[in-house]
Amino acid sequence: MATKETTKQLILGVYDNPDKVYSTTKKLIKSGYKIEDVYSPFAIHGLDRVLGIKRSRLTVAAFLFAMTGLSLAVTFQVYVSYFDWQMNIGGKPSLHIPTYIPITFELSILFTAFGMVTCFFIVNKMFWGKNADIMDPRVTDDLFVIAVDVKASKADMGALNQKLIDGGAIEVRERIKEL
Amino acid sequence: MSYESPIRDQLVTGGKTYSDVTRDITRPLENAPSKGWWIGFSLSTIVLAIWIGATTYTVLVGLGAWGLNKTVGWAFDITNFVFWVGIGHAGTLISAVLLLFRQKWRMSINRSAEAMTIFAVICAASFILSHMGRPWVAYWPIPLPNAFGTLWVNFNSPLVWDVFAISTYFSVSLVFWYVGLIPDIATVRDRATTKARKFWYGLFAMGWTGSTRTWHRYEIISLILAGISTPLVLSVHSIVSMDFATSLVPGWHTTIFPPYFVAGAIFSGFGMVLTLLVVAREVMNYKDYITESHLDAMAKVVMVTGTMVGMAYITEFFVAAYSGVEYEQYAFLNRMFGPYWWAYWTMMSCNLLAPQVFWSSKARTNPVVLFIMSIIVNIGMWFERFVIIVTSLHRDFIPANWAMYTPTITEVAILIGSFGLFFFLFFLFIKFLPSINMAEVKSIIPTHAHGEEHHDHGNTHELATEKGVLHGN
Numbered sequence: 001m002a003t004k005e006t007t008k009q010l011i012l013g014v015y016d017n018p019d020k021v022y023s024t025t026k027k028l029i030k031s032g033y034k035i036e037d038v039y040s041p042f043a044i045h046g047l048d049r050v051l052g053i054k055r056s057r058l059t060v061a062a063f064l065f066a067m068t069g070l071s072l073a074v075t076f077q078v079y080v081s082y083f084d085w086q087m088n089i090g091g092k093p094s095l096h097i098p099t100y101i102p103i104t105f106e107l108s109i110l111f112t113a114f115g116m117v118t119c120f121f122i123v124n125k126m127f128w129g130k131n132a133d134i135m136d137p138r139v140t141d142d143l144f145v146i147a148v149d150v151k152a153s154k155a156d157m158g159a160l161n162q163k164l165i166d167g168g169a170i171e172v173r174e175r176i177k178e179l
Numbered sequence: 180m181s182y183e184s185p186i187r188d189q190l191v192t193g194g195k196t197y198s199d200v201t202r203d204i205t206r207p208l209e210n211a212p213s214k215g216w217w218i219g220f221s222l223s224t225i226v227l228a229i230w231i232g233a234t235t236y237t238v239l240v241g242l243g244a245w246g247l248n249k250t251v252g253w254a255f256d257i258t259n260f261v262f263w264v265g266i267g268h269a270g271t272l273i274s275a276v277l278l279l280f281r282q283k284w285r286m287s288i289n290r291s292a293e294a295m296t297i298f299a300v301i302c303a304a305s306f307i308l309s310h311m312g313r314p315w316v317a318y319w320p321i322p323l324p325n326a327f328g329t330l331w332v333n334f335n336s337p338l339v340w341d342v343f344a345i346s347t348y349f350s351v352s353l354v355f356w357y358v359g360l361i362p363d364i365a366t367v368r369d370r371a372t373t374k375a376r377k378f379w380y381g382l383f384a385m386g387w388t389g390s391t392r393t394w395h396r397y398e399i400i401s402l403i404l405a406g407i408s409t410p411l412v413l414s415v416h417s418i419v420s421m422d423f424a425t426s427l428v429p430g431w432h433t434t435i436f437p438p439y440f441v442a443g444a445i446f447s448g449f450g451m452v453l454t455l456l457v458v459a460r461e462v463m464n465y466k467d468y469i470t471e472s473h474l475d476a477m478a479k480v481v482m483v484t485g486t487m488v489g490m491a492y493i494t495e496f497f498v499a500a501y502s503g504v505e506y507e508q509y510a511f512l513n514r515m516f517g518p519y520w521w522a523y524w525t526m527m528s529c530n531l532l533a534p535q536v537f538w539s540s541k542a543r544t545n546p547v548v549l550f551i552m553s554i555i556v557n558i559g560m561w562f563e564r565f566v567i568i569v570t571s572l573h574r575d576f577i578p579a580n581w582a583m584y585t586p587t588i589t590e591v592a593i594l595i596g597s598f599g600l601f602f603f604l605f606f607l608f609i610k611f612l613p614s615i616n617m618a619e620v621k622s623i624i625p626t627h628a629h630g631e632e633h634h635d636h637g638n639t640h641e642l643a644t645e646k647g648v649l650h651g652n
Contacts, residue, residue, distance in 0.1 A: 039388060041197060041362075041366070042621045042622040043397065044391070053392055058403070062407075077334050085330065092335050102344065102414065106344050107343065109408075109411050114350070114354065116400055116403060120396055126361075130386030133386070141370065142198040
């Protein structure tokens, strides 16, 4: 792995149609090219599977956060109303599990949402004010970019260019990505 | 990238391309606001000033500024609170429940409906604060150790549940809304021509690049957020209804309250969404995005939920009659024929009878009918809360305690002013944020509209079909 290198050489194929991106990506991967990433203005369904992206474990994180919220809520309510300071309000029991359900439910959801979204930002290295390293300013508008990692693909530039153009690219260019 | 079914109508009309979508939806953000926007914004600012004035007066004078008395301890304040929380329900319903049901028509309305949710909950929260009388001790419902001068809260109380429910609902809706906004904020950032726009949108876009890896995770968290928001939205209004239902007051002590309140919330929320969108699609020229079939679908939801609410009203009567409890029976007869009969019949005609006009498909797609109906629904649902709260309280067990309630000018001013707060925020929203989810709308545009000059038509279409079959879209 090129861990010590500071730059990465990419060949970008710019497209204007998601179907072409999908089919070209599939063909390139079949021919053994290493695709760095595909950039698109919206999620292209199925492309993540083509790229071999493993299913994100954010679902597991979400479940763990839900369990954290749940146990904190139960512990807290039992501690407050039974162990710390019992109150007699209308003769109602101090330790009464059914009345803890609504708050437990709400806190589980609160923890899941905030915990999961925070993890999402962490794994994507997203934070407020981050300088976006965009491949093309129109990639958030109407263009799609396939970025091929030249070194990892050990690619013959000519053949790669031809493959990208054959797939319907409207532009092919080189890009050095800072790591 | 969308597989087109040959049977269904297109969700976005007018043969839009991806760049058309971007251009249409970022137009209000990138240009000087129109005259209509200035008029609306100025009007709502004036009304907001009324709200600020009346609320400040209440805080300075105390609750004596309101028409409450020993018998009717909740009236306009809680009516307005429940009304606004109810309106807040449509946003999450549209974006979460309809996402789970894969209703793609939601995509062009979910952004503005979610914004509406957030602003409506802000309005609702303002009533919670002002009805406390001493808003500077508003932290008392938060569980704090006894050393803070208050005892630990009582976890048996639905009012405490409500504090957790509303604040969770507000924060989760805000997160959901913001996560949905990130790709669109990035679009605005990349188109920005001014320094200020580049800075602010760049700040909130969090370095979004549109990478497939990010999209993959993004789709997963959207689905989970939708999955947890669905029970959340149902729980919030259930808990609001328990504020009433767990008491012993005749007319409140009813087991039907949670589902009945949730249906009412969806009903009033869709009423407000219709009010806003019927106007927005005309003024902002979004007719290709918010099409007649969107209006039709929303009108159907209004009709179904309105009828559900109507059925709940009638069920309450049946249960009161069947229970044999004379206090219950009297409470309901008093609603219908007592001194507040006019409020009751306004509620019945606006919520149960009026929406029946939507059996006609012509009414469901006529913007004028829809606009008038949406106002009627809002009025009806406000009166529903008024009826539940005031008619149940003003005559309870002991006739010596019976009293009447009349709002003061301050209370009326706060109610009217809260619309100023709501619309003030909404006008700022449509000026500074994309009011339609561009990324989602682009994903439902047929792909053959693009790049035909580079490739023959048959090839792309075949591919789309293959994927459509593959992933069961």
